[in-house]
Amino acid sequence: MSTQEAFIDNGVNVGALLGAREALTTAPEAAQFRWRATSEWAGGTHTRSVVDKFFGLGQDQQHRQAFLYDTDHPEIFASEDKGSTPVEFVLVGLAGCLTAGIAAVAQNRGIQLRSVSATLEADMDLQGILGIDSDVRNGFSSVKVDYRIDAEASREEIAAIVAQSQKRSAVFDIISNPTDVHVTVSKR
Amino acid sequence: MSRRRSNPPSGRVDVIIIGAGQSGLAMSHFLSARAIEHVVLERGEIANSWQHERWDSLRLLTPNWQSSLPGYHYSGADPDGFMSMPEVVDFIRGYATVSRAPVITGARVSSVQACEPGYRVVSSHGEWRTRAVVVASGAFSTPAVPAISAATPADIVQLTARDYRNPGQLAEGGVLVVGSSASGLQLAHEIQLSGRPVTLAVGEHVRMPRVYRGMDIQHWMHVVGLLDEQYDAVDDIGRARRVPSPQLIGSSPRMTLDLNALQQIGVRVVGRLAAIRDGNAQFSGSLRNVCMLADLKMNRLLERIDAWVNRAADPAVAVPAERFAPTIVSAAPRLGLDLKSGEIRTVIWATGFHPDYSWLKVPVLDHKGRIRHTGGVVDAPGMVVLGLPYLRRRKSSYLHGAEDDARDLSNYLAFYLDSTASRAHIRRAVGQ
Structure with a gap:
């Protein structure tokens, strides 16, 4: 831990996160x-x-x-x-995941955050779910996230924190990459 | 060129080096300097993979002035040029000759087993007992093709970057190149120029200009100290070892090969290939972010170079600082591609390589099949490995990176052989 990190606090216990990473590397089953x-x-x-x-x-x-x-x-x-609609919940999940990541990455890099706010927008063409046009997908056609961040860091350092948060974000991955979904049903 | 010893190629020796590429030969040089008895076993010919497992147009990513092995330097007329593969082969074979390395060619190792107090090495050209083993068989032996390749429609031809030779071997029509390291970009470039429209699937990558402030980027990486950064000085060595090779090409004249240059000649850039489902390729929506990450990292490198130039106040650097245009990402990158439509005829997996350790019957591999080592000292007595990415230094897997690593690890081996010999001597002396 550098002395700089002792003076900054984003409320994220990075030591615990890094400890968990260490522990789960040697015990992948616990992960x-x-x-x-x-x-x-x-x-x-x-x-x-x-x-x-x-x-x-x-x-x-x-x-x-x-x-x-x-x-x-x-x-x-x-x-x-x-x-809220289920698709808005997806935005809630993305906001929560990316913002938590930003706080953790900033803490790990010794950068004090003062405020982090985001506006999320997802475009969707209802012709998809309504079955009007089979070329239109059901889900979002695009997602836009706009972060406004006040921190003791340069614009580039802040951009790098947000980029790193995306790189390590579960919800970003879930939205941007395919996932196998298996639905079963039983009668009761 | 390879010296066959007069006695049959088997028996006892202090050290066996597996592989006669730059790493194995560099190690042989340092062991010879210490008069440590050793043999280099080579499955094929000296510099085998450079000769047989690279595409035709490939040139080194490092300029000629940088090509060196212990006591041996590039002496040609074009220090700023880049060696073709035949030139690399000549360079390494020339080195084997002048260094009089005890190489046995055509000796494919089929197993290395622990056999107290050392190892038993079985090869197609003799069987050996040795006290120490140097694994110098290369980092880039086996193409790492992702499991999703199995879902590629059957009428599409699949090649790896190791099988690919030139665009002439490909069917006319579209080509999907998967991977955005130096290999992926170089193949995308020459295949697009051959008239076959290329789609390039781009994951995390390392962008850098070929020339910055009038000098080759390798010059700057060297002078600012990046190439010599040591494995125990980086935060996360696991991650550093997984960083893909930088997007560079060795060409004459020198050119920068990045995603912007490729898009200018018509290559279609899409996100990482995440899955192939029902014949449809699905590309990740992370393209914008991986390009942003690469641009940020490139700019950090350029800032480090500028800071060095400012401190050094070197009058030879006449070209001012420069920043390059951010990577262009289309407003709506393609997220899917129908591989059944006939548009794509060939898929090339430029998705990296991993070493082949199928012959290594000593329990030193982790659950991912990687060799467990600390700076090249393997987790088994008297065993070291060479030539892997960031083994001891950032330059470890480059031709010119072999020297420093081999020197360090030869020191380690000398110490190991001395200390185990004296222990055995003491055991004998006390009658145990």
Whole structure:
């Protein structure tokens, strides 16, 4: 740890992160995590999802509390708008992942952050999900993220932090690369 | 050129060097200087992979003035030029001759096993017992082709950068080049110029200009000390060893080969090839970020050079500092490509290489098949490895990088042989 790092604090325990990296390099089986959510239809286009338990470090783990999320569609789709749309949740996930990464990378590089705000925009052509035009994909056609960052660093250093955060971001990877999705169903 | 000893090529020897490329020959030089008895076993001919496993137009990425081996330097008329592969082969064979290295050619090693107090080495040309082994069989033996290649439609021809020779061997029509190191960019360049439209899949890469402030970039990498940076002085040596080769080409006249130059001649740049699903190639949406990372890193290198020039106040540097245009990324990079449409006839995997250790029957490989070593000292008594990326220094896998690493590791081996010999001597003396 350099002396510079002793004076900066972005609230991220980089020592713990680096320790975890060290430990998981020698014990790759402990690095195998499984994230979970459960959901229940709540009528109409409204779904309630719960995030509570996950698996990691070789055993079941639990959040400090169960987190509840409502997804729905807006009133212009004749829905009741009891929550954000699922695709907006994807933006929430991306914002959370990239910003956490920025804080961690800045801490590791000894850079004090003062404020980090982002605006996320995703373009989507509804002709895809509505089956109007088979050449239009269902998902986002593009995602734009605009960060405004105040930090004790040069513009280039800040750009490098944001680039490194993207490079190591799980949600950025999930959005930008294909993932195998396996859906099964049973009758109850 | 290779000296065959009069006695049969087998028996006992203090050190066996596996591979007669620049690394093995450099090590032989230092062992000879210490009068340490050794033999160099070479599966083919001296400088075999340089002769047989590279494409026709390839030239070294480093200029001639930089080409050197212990006590042996480039002496031709074109110090700023770049050696072709036949010239590299001549250079290394010339070195083997003047250094009188004890090379046995045509001796393919099929196994190296622990056999106290050393190793048993079985080759197609004799069997040996040795106290120490130098693994100098090269870092670039086996093409590393990703598993997703298995999903490539059957009517598309697949080649690796090792099989590729020249555009003439390719069908007319589109070519997908996967990989954005020096190999991927050089192949994309010459294939596009041959009239076959190239799509280039680009992941993380290292961008740099060929010439900066009037000098070859290798000159700057050398003077600012980058090439000599040591393995134990970098934050994350694992990552440093995985950095792809810089996007450079050795050409006459000198040229910068980057993604902008390729796009100017019509190469279509897409993101990393993430998957092939139902015959569709899917490219990552990370293209913008990998280009941003490469531009930022290039600018940091240029800043380091400028800072050095300012400190040195060298009057020979007459060209002012310069910054290059950011990498152009199209407004909407392609995310998919139908490989069944006939547009793409060939896929070339320029996705890197890994060493071949199938003959190494000593438990020194990690779960990814990489040899476990610290600065070339392998995790087994009396075994060292040479020539891997960033083995001891950033220049380790370059031709001119062999000398310093081989000197260091020959010192280690001399110490090892001395100390084990004296221990054996003591054991004998005390009757154990």
